[in-house]
Structures are given as C-alpha cells and as structure tokens.
Amino acid sequence: MPAFDRLSAPPLRSELREPDRSVLMADPSFFDVEYVINAHMAGQIGQVDRKRARRQWQALHDVFEAIGLHVSVAEGVLGLPDLVFTANQSFPVRDGTRRVVLSQMALPPRRAEVAHIARHFEERGFECLALPEGSVLEGMGDVLWHPGRRFAYAGWGFRTQRASLDAFADAIGAPVLALKLVDERFYHLDTCLAPLDESCALYVEEAFTPEGRAAIRTCFPDAVAVPVDEAARGFACNGVTTRGHFIVQRGCAFSTSVARSRGLSVVEVETGEFLKSGGSVGCLHMRLQEAW
Numbered sequence: 001m002p003a004f005d006r007l008s009a010p011p012l013r014s015e016l017r018e019p020d021r022s023v024l025m026a027d028p029s030f031f032d033v034e035y036v037i038n039a040h041m042a043g044q045i046g047q048v049d050r051k052r053a054r055r056q057w058q059a060l061h062d063v064f065e066a067i068g069l070h071v072s073v074a075e076g077v078l079g080l081p082d083l084v085f086t087a088n089q090s091f092p093v094r095d096g097t098r099r100v101v102l103s104q105m106a107l108p109p110r111r112a113e114v115a116h117i118a119r120h121f122e123e124r125g126f127e128c129l130a131l132p133e134g135s136v137l138e139g140m141g142d143v144l145w146h147p148g149r150r151f152a153y154a155g156w157g158f159r160t161q162r163a164s165l166d167a168f169a170d171a172i173g174a175p176v177l178a179l180k181l182v183d184e185r186f187y188h189l190d191t192c193l194a195p196l197d198e199s200c201a202l203y204v205e206e207a208f209t210p211e212g213r214a215a216i217r218t219c220f221p222d223a224v225a226v227p228v229d230e231a232a233r234g235f236a237c238n239g240v241t242t243r244g245h246f247i248v249q250r251g252c253a254f255s256t257s258v259a260r261s262r263g264l265s266v267v268e269v270e271t272g273e274f275l276k277s278g279g280s281v282g283c284l285h286m287r288l289q290e291a292w
C-alpha cells in the first residue's frame with residue numbers, strides 16, 4: 001500500500017475505539033543536551049539541570065498513571081542523552097496485535113537508541129517490525145494516528161524521508177498521508193499537529209505546505225491553527241490527548257482553551273528542561289492500546 005501525498009477522501013471509516021492503556025517512557029538519568037540536531041538545541045549544550053529534569057519527568061510519569069495509563073520505564077543509557085524521547089524509536093501498529101515498527105533514526109547520535117527500545121519491547125512479548133534497510137523514519141515523532149481510525153499522518157522532510165513511507169504504510173497495513181514539513185522549528189510532526197478528537201486537531205499553519213494545510217482541514221473539519229509562538233516556544237502541539245485529558249506544557253493559553261472547548265480536561269505540566277532539547281510531553285512518551 002503506497003503512502004499518498006494528496007487526499008482523495010477524508011478518512012471516514014471509524015474502526016478503532018480501544019482506549020489507550022500503556023505508555024513507554026525512558027529513565028532520564030542520562031538526559032542532557034550534548035549535540036545540536038534541531039533548532040531548539042542551539043545554545044543549550046550543558047544547560048540542562050538534571051535534577052530539575054528528573055522532577056519534571058517524574059511529574060509527567062505520575063500524570064500518566066493518575067489518568068489510568070500503565071507506564072513502563074526503559075532504562076536510561078549513558079551516552080544516549082535523547083533516549084528519553086521515547087516517541088521516536090518506535091511506532092505502534094495498533095491492530096490488536098502486540099506489534100511495533102522500529103524506527104531508523106535520521107542522525108548518527110541517536111541511532112543506537114533503537115536497539116535498546118527494541119529489547120524493552122521484546123522482553124515484554126511485543127513483536128518488532130523492521131523497515132527496509134536505508135529507510136529513515138522517526139516513529140511517533142513523525143507519525144500520528146487519526147483518533148479512532150486506522151489512518152495515519154506522516155511528517156517528512158527534516159527527519160523522516162518521503163521515500164520510506166510506502167514500506168511503512170505496508171508495515172502498519174493502513175493508509176498514510178504524507179505531509180511535508182517546511183519550518184525547521186517544527187522538525188517532527190508531533191511538534192505541529194496534535195489531534196484532539198476525530199474532527200478536531202491543533203496544527204501550525206506555518207509548518208506545512210498549502211496542500212498539507214488543506215489536507216489537515218479536510219481530515220479534521222474543526223482543525224484550529226495555533227499561534228506560531230505558542231507552538232514554537234510552548235510546544236503546544238506536542239500536547240497529548242488521551243483518556244479525555246489534554247496534557248501539555250504549562251502556559252499554552254490558546255491551545256488549552258481549544259482543548260477545553262472540545263470537552264477535554266486540561267493537565268498542564270512543566271517540561272522546561274526538555275524544551276532545551278526540542279521536546280515536550282508528546283516526545284517523552286510512546287503510547288499503546290495494548291497492556292504491558
């Protein structure tokens with residue numbers, strides 16, 4: 001099944017209403033900014049307060065558990081400071097089987113993370129699917145499911161490559177709409193598109209091409225454009241909707257009011273140390289409908 005670049009019809013079939021049950025996080029002991037691979041990391045090498053990062057991570061972990069998700073924590077690894085961003089190393093197939101697609105990271109400093117996360121899944125009875133050699137795809141950082149539907153959106157251009165999406169669509173057995181990302185502040189799809197429910201998503205207009213914007217508005221008829229500053233600094237579109245809650249970096253006033261208007265209960269958290277690395281709530285988790 002090839003991925004497609006233009007939308008022929010909105011994804012109307014609603015087949016999937018299983019609630020999320022599990023989250024994967026990774027221990028932040030070795031989190032740091034040690035290299036610069038996105039615009040947010042510039043000037044941040046050595047600036048992370050590890051104790052504060054640990055407290056922020058723990059508070060987010062506790063929010064996930066408090067809303068009824070089971071959190072599984074992968075060990076941190078010395079020398080892999082970005083391992084803590086578990087959105088990136090894998091993607092859940094979400095078809096009732098315990099299967100995840102393994103990522104192939106774009107940039108050398110992050111490549112060793114994937115084997116570590118693969119082991120974590122395998123030890124828990126999940127099957128890990130590999131993409132063809134030479135593929136580049138960064139998991140849930142660049143691919144998001146449409147809520148309630150077996151239809152996915154893939155951002156490409158900065159990390160994930162367009163050429164990798166056909167094999168990826170085959171692996172997950174679902175249609176994938178390819179969306180080109182054009183603004184380096186929004187280098188992963190989960191920094192500029194946040195589905196809230198079946199017809200509403202927060203998105204950043206500046207991050208997409210005119211065709212991409214139009215496709216998003218077709219798929220999410222109630223889509224709302226977020227002020228670019230709130231998305232670039234506050235990582236509003238890295239907010240996560242699950243189990244009736246919208247969990248997001250503190251201070252995203254516009255986005256939280258949209259979430260409330262959709263009936264979601266807003267949980268604001270502080271992820272300031274992780275913002276220095278270009279990540280927030282969404283990047284710090286990988287979400288499954290399967291129980292651990």
Ligand code: ARG
Nearest residue numbers: 038085087141188277279283
């Ligand atoms: N420093 C990490 C990187 O540039 C941050 C990853 C953020 N993850 C995400 N899902 N957006 O790769």
